[in-house]
Amino acid sequence: DAVDASLLSDLSADLLGLEVESWSLAVSPEFCKQHDRRTVKRQDVIYGLFYVLITSAGTDQYILCLSHVELIQTELHHIQTLTVMSEVFRRGMVEELQLDWDCVARIFPCLDSLLLFHRNFFGALQERRQAGTQPNNPQNYFINQIGDVLLQQFSDENAETMKEVYGEFCSHHMEAVNVFKELLQQNKKLQNFVKQQSNNSLVRRRGLPEFILLVTQRITKYPLLLERMLQYTQEGCQEHFDLSCSLAQIRDIITAVDLTVDKYEKCQELQEVLARLENKSTAKLKNGKVFRKQDLHSKHRDLQHKGLVYWKTATGRLKGSDQKPPVIPLQKLIVREVANEERGMFLISASAVGPEMYEVHTTSKDERNSWMRHIRQAVESCPEEEEEEDKCAETEEARRTAEARALKIAKFQEALLGHDQQICNTLEEKLQLYAELTDLTLSSPEPVAHRHLLVPPDSDSEIPPQATSLLTAALREAENLMNILQSRDGLSGQSQSSPVGGPVGCSYNSHGSSIQESPSEPDYLSTLSMSSTSLGSDSELTGMDSTLWSSAGELRRADSKGTLFKVAESVQSLTQLLYSLQDSCHEVQKFLLQEGEKPQLRTLASLQMNQEQEKQRSADKKKEDVDKKILEKKKEEMDDEVQKLHVKLKQEQQRWDRECVAREKQQSEHESLLEEREQRCLLEAERLRCEREQLESQLLEYQLNVDRLREGQRSVELEKERVEAQQRVLQSWRHNRQSSLPVTIPLDEYKVRKEARR
Incomplete structure (x- = not known):
């Protein structure tokens, strides 16, 4: 809480004078009216470079937001984002959760460089703002020129710094998110920490992946802001030239960052390709060269x-x-x-x-x-073929050097193993002699079961896993034997058998037989002491050996015959023998481990095979990590795609609702038009029906008239035929009259018939 309060006070101090949404609201109305609309718009855009915020009702906390269609983030907002990532999340992971610093650095790559860079930039903007403050009213300020500050920020060393830090941060974006999610799943304390920080007023329920995404998007906001500033800057002036140059510089920076990200992604894809190839995959070219999988690891490719x-x-x-x-x-x-x-x-x-x-x-x-x-x-x-051959020659030379080194190591190992075998054979012969001497001098009722070394150098098998337990058991048996000898008040005619602290055959003293006094016992113990002295000269004494020497001194003073002292020396020789064997094996193992090889590899072929198996396991592990990252990336892409589809579906639904309302309105209008048309059609149909009835009556009357005309026509035709018949009769009569007597025909009747015909 104290850290959050201090951090909040520092951020609040930076907010001083930036509590409103635009420059026109920050200055007095009288001062704002002194400038034209274009100048006011330009000052608003410059003000947006500093900060835009909304004051939450009823609280003193500031809620940061985006301006200008949610595209332009302010520089102070970005600084606060970086500060929260550094002081809240990273500090908590390192100090409270005690996480590994390397792991935390993978989540926050080059965060300090980004924070320092943007703080310097914001400081330059604040200085330019203070320089434009009006002397009569500190509230009013006017920034006449800012292109030189932007040009300085996006060129020369600053540009290279932006390319480097943003290139690294954006390249490791997905890796940082995946590492954080993996830690979040595995670490319960981290889950509680994130849940606790979600209620922090500075975090405002945003997750760490959202903060990382905001940082990666920040660099893309500068071109939008500079383009809007250019719209309200007079062309031809120095300010317009500086802004144009700054816009070109920031676009070049973004292009360089994109290239860095693309190069890193291709390197990751190359690792995925290599993980799918077998270690023994080769291809023989036409020129006789052999192309191996290791050639793809070359830095020139x-x-x-x-x-x-x-x-x-x-x-x-x-x-x-x-x-x-x-x-x-x-x-x-x-x-x-x-x-x-x-x-x-x-x-x-x-x-x-x-x-x-x-x-x-x-x-x-x-x-x-x-x-x-x-x-x-x-x-x-x-490059040309000669340059490529030179690079291949260098790679081939390095490979041959590594193979020669591995071959020398294998030869040294074989030589060491040969000498170890000779030493072990000699020691086994000595153990056999000791056992035979024990049988002769002590008259053991049972023969010695095992007369071999505890750790035999078997070249065909690995180091026995029980060697450590056997050595520990032998040392414990020697300590028990020493304690028994120290606790005895004096020598009896018959010695008690030593307790068996380890498995049978751990040493030649652990077979369970009793040590009895005999006339030849001093000679045997003397011989054993001389042998142990010669053997002990080749090895160093440990703490236990020093204890045995001091105990042996006390026994020498207690026993005039020196029997117990010689027995103690024999125990010491046994201890030194076991230590010598263990140290010899340990030195061989240590040397091989320093060379990066396993102790059980005895030949060059097995050495190379083990290297390939180790590489295969490493490649499989990398492949699993890459597959996990790909799955996480696909999952995030699917989540983003689902979110986009959800937003698109919502937009489509809203558009469909608007279209439905418009269609319903259009349908109602169409229905009213159809009703009006239906009324007109009904009236027209009624009119047509009346006209049809009239026409039908006229047609009936016409048919009657036609029938009458047809009857009259038939009567006329009949009359015509009768008249023609009469004319024929008349003509025939005239003909006959001319041939006979004259006949008088009344003309009045003829005229009447003629009029009737007409």
Whole structure:
């Protein structure tokens, strides 16, 4: 709480004079009215470079926010974000949770450099703001020129610093988030700490991944801010020139940061590719060189592009069966399109040793074009063949040196093992002699079960896992024997058997037989003492040995015959023998471990095989880590995608609701129009019905008239036929009258008939 209060007071001091949303509200209204609208807008944009905030109702805490369509974050907001990450999260992880500093540094890469850089920038902005303060009213200030400050910030050494720190921070963005999430899942204290800090007024329920994301996005906000400042700056002046240069510089910085991030991601992808390759994978080129997996680790090689392609052979099958090397040198490589195949391309290696042509197919035309573009760029930027051979020669020389060193180590190991075997054989012979001498002098009722060393140097097996327990048991047995000898008040005719503290056969004293006095016992003990003295000269005494020597001195004073002293010396010789064997094995193991090899490797072939197995395990572990990171990244991408889809769905739903309302309104209007039209149609139908009835009545009347006309026509035709008949009769009569007597025909009747015909 004290740290948070101090931090809050420091941030509140920085907020002094920046409590409102814009410059026009920060200064007095009279001072604001003295400037035109364009100048006020420009000052508002410059003010946005400092800070924009909203005061929370009823509290004294400040809630930071974004301005100008939530795109422009303020410099002070960014400083507060970095400060919270440093003083709240990082300090708590190191001091309260006692987490490893290397692990914490992976979560907060170059945080101190970022904080120092932006504090210096904000200090320069504050100085320019103080320089523009009006003398009559400290509240009013006017910043006439700020392009020089921005140009200084985004050029020269500052630009290189931004490229370096933002490049490193943005490159390790996903790694930092994944490390934090992994720690959060494994560490219960960290979960409680994060939950506790979520209630902190400075954190405001935001998680550490959100803070890291804000830092990575900060550099992309500067171009938007500078573009808006240029809109309200008069062209042709020095200020406009400085702002234009600053905009170009910050865009170059962003491009450099993107390149750094892309290079780091490609390095990670290269590690993923290497993890999928077997350690023994090789490819023999046409010039006789062998390309190994280790050659991809060379610092001279960079991953340019990665994707899935299909290698089509001469037989038409999409797999390699014509024994062509799968590694294609970039020197003198030609790329051509396949005729009548939009997804295929030819890779022609025009090498002097032997040209080769590969037909490669992709999944789409765009992907084919992308591959061709990347390959041509790689061919153009690839060094000459001589330079490549020099680099390969250096790599080959380093590999040969490492192999020669490993071979020498293996030879030294074999020589040491041979000498150890000779020493062990000699010691076993001595143990056999000691056992036989014990049988002769002490008349043991049971023969010695084991007469071999505790740790035999078996070249075909690993160090026995029970060697330590056997040595400890033998030492404990020697201590027990020494304690028994010290506790005895005097020698009896028959010695008690020593307690067995370890397994049978740990030493030649632990077979359970009793040591009896005999006339030849002093000679045997003297012989044993001389042997132990010669053996003890080759090894150092430990604390236990010193105790045995002091105890032996007391026994020498207590026993005039020196029997117990010689027995103590024999126990010491046993102890020194065991220590000597252990030290010998330990030295061999220590030497091999210092050379980075395992003790059980005896030959160069087994040494190399173990190295490959170790590399394979390391590669598998890296692969698991990479897969875990990929899964985390995919999960975050899916979460982001789901969030975007949710927002898009919400927007679509709102748009659909608006369209439904508009369509309902349009439908109601259309229905009213249809009703009006229906009324008009009904009226028109009624009118047409009346007209139809009228027409039908007229048609009926017309048909009646037609029938009457037809009847009249038939009567006229009949009358006409009768008249024609009468005319024929008349003509025939006239003809007959002329031939006979004249006949008088009344004309009045003829005229009447003629009028009737008309």
